[in-house]
Amino acid sequence: MSIENGSDEGTTPSPATGPWDAIVVGSGLSGLTAAAYLAANGQKVLVLERYDVAGGCSQTFRRKGEWQFDVGLHYIGGVKTGAIAGVLEGIGLLDRIEFVEMDPDGFDTFIFPDFEFRVPKGWDAYTERLVETFPEEADGLRKCTGIFQEIMAELRVAGIPNRDSDLEQYLAKAPTVVSWGMRSLTELFDDCGLSEKSRAVLTGHAGDYATPPSRTPVTLHAGLVDHYMQEGAFYVRGGGQVLAAHLIDVIHTNGGRVRTHAEVTSIEVEEGVATGVTLEGGEQIAAPVVISTADLKRTFLDLLDPAVLPEGLAEIVDGYRMATPLVCVYLGLDFDLNERMPNTNYWLHPRYDDERSYEYVSAGEFDPDPPVYITSATVKDPEWTGHTPPGCSTVELMTWTTPALEAWGVDSDETAPRYSRQEGYRAAKDNITELLIDGAEKVLGDLRSHIVWKEAATPMTQTRYTGSSEGSCYGIELATDQFGPLRPDYRTEIEGLYLSGVSTRSGHGIVGAMTGGVEVASAVLGRNLRAEVKDGAVFGDSGALTAGGEGWDALEACRRLQDKSARKKAALAG
Ligand SMILES: Cc1cc2nc3c(=O)[nH]c(=O)nc-3n(C[C@H](O)[C@H](O)[C@H](O)COP(=O)(O)OP(=O)(O)OC[C@H]3O[C@@H](n4cnc5c(N)ncnc54)[C@H](O)[C@@H]3O)c2cc1C
Structure with missing residues (x-):
């Protein structure tokens, strides 16, 4: 099914209305997991997402209705008995989601100048x-x-x-x-x-x-x-969006609601206590608990009034270093890549000195010979037919890069045209796209004559879609001075305001986002939900879940979840 042909509403059950016990800002996997655990434990939860598809970095997107690409779930571990399995088990989802294993004798293959190493x-x-x-x-x-x-x-x-x-x-x-x-x-x-x-x-x-x-x-x-x-x-069979769609099913089945096209512009605090949020357009929604999974710096420096912040906090938050952002090239190819590639991710490393590429990043320059990560959904998940037209493939190429606007040719002057229309930006983006394709061709042979779809996402794209600082998808850098207990806690000093997501203690990635969602729900409820799940608890009405099955489309289930009445009101006002 094409994204253009989507039904007006999501496919999960009819969403609930307030009053709300908790509001979650952001529908990435941290926000959806937190909301699913709260809803399954009897809380009335509202998730607010600025974009028109829920799922954050775990999303997939489609082009021409038949090419599907993953944004931020390429491979994960811990899905059978590990951390992700535990999260899914506690809300009755473990048996509803299918995971396909990569080559156990070489799920990653590192290609260095003079040898290869396959990671078993x-x-x-x-x-x-x-x-x-x-x-x-x-x-x-x-x-x-x-x-x-x-x-x-x-x-x-x-x-x-x-x-x-x-x-x-x-x-x-x-x-x-x-x-x-x-x-x-x-x-x-x-x-x-x-x-x-x-x-x-x-x-x-x-x-x-x-x-x-x-x-x-x-x-x-x-x-x-x-x-x-x-x-x-x-x-994940069918792509990363499947996880988000099942979590939304848990939220809606247990009396909660996910709303897309709902950008939070401020978190309201009265006398040191969070009281709700205000949306773009002015709608105000009250709740005694607000969980922000939005970018840490934007949460504290944009969404909260500086006057409500504890002394010194703004400086601390401002001082965190963001993680190095990624750039990703998405290719649709007119042949079956399984003919050339085993079920592995390739990591092409043009040099042995790992520090070197980060020196380019901190100098605000592009690495002229960047490492390239190469992964293909059609190789990892050949039996699911929704990735491409028959006989074709997708491949995603990534590297890490500088977020410096000057390097990307972006004029930050507010009167300049939108960044994506600026000539310097387009040239920088084309250049890095071709460098990554050059790298991929060293490993996979000629690709250029087979490309039927090509596009790239840069740090600016990441910021445009998820509102992250400096284009980072991993939050504040996971570094020795910003790790573990040195990262922000789930509880904040403002009563009723909680944090989850990549910049908190659970860290980045799908595992970090999902386990962090459980941790913040535990903090809100004053319980240890992870321990309860270990002891066999399954929360919520898992027998009533409906997502999945023949003809079900995860992407459709996650899009157009906007509030119809808010839309009508906006149209009337307009
Ligand atoms: C290219 C790429 C490749 C990756 N590959 C992998 C991988 O293979 N394996 C892995 O484990 N991890 C991978 N990751 C990382 C992983 O996807 C993320 O770390 C994780 O999904 C982040 O989840 P989150 O919920 O913390 O944040 P996000 O997914 O960023 O969700 C935050 C959400 O909040 C919304 N939001 C922000 N501000 C507001 C606001 N004011 N109002 C309303 N909504 C708001 C955003 O739109 C977004 O939807 C990758 C990421 C990227 C980008």
């Missing part, structure tokens, strides 16, 4: 392959992956420390987390005596968080690799 699932297999590749570094590599595993094993028992943790007790339970968790990968690699090449292999998929090794917390990297090692890497 399972810590033992991974460590042995590293040792086979660098036999002279066997001891250092075993020590390094051993520390990653110890950290994750300790975290599974002791959890993440918070401000109430008794540090002595925590140290007894989690000594490796305490000694290594917040230090940098570079320190760990130095300690293990690793070479430049083996370091580059260990961080071959670090584009998944886009922080240079000198600032990457060991726990962040250990967590990323572990979530693939435990049970493999997966793609």
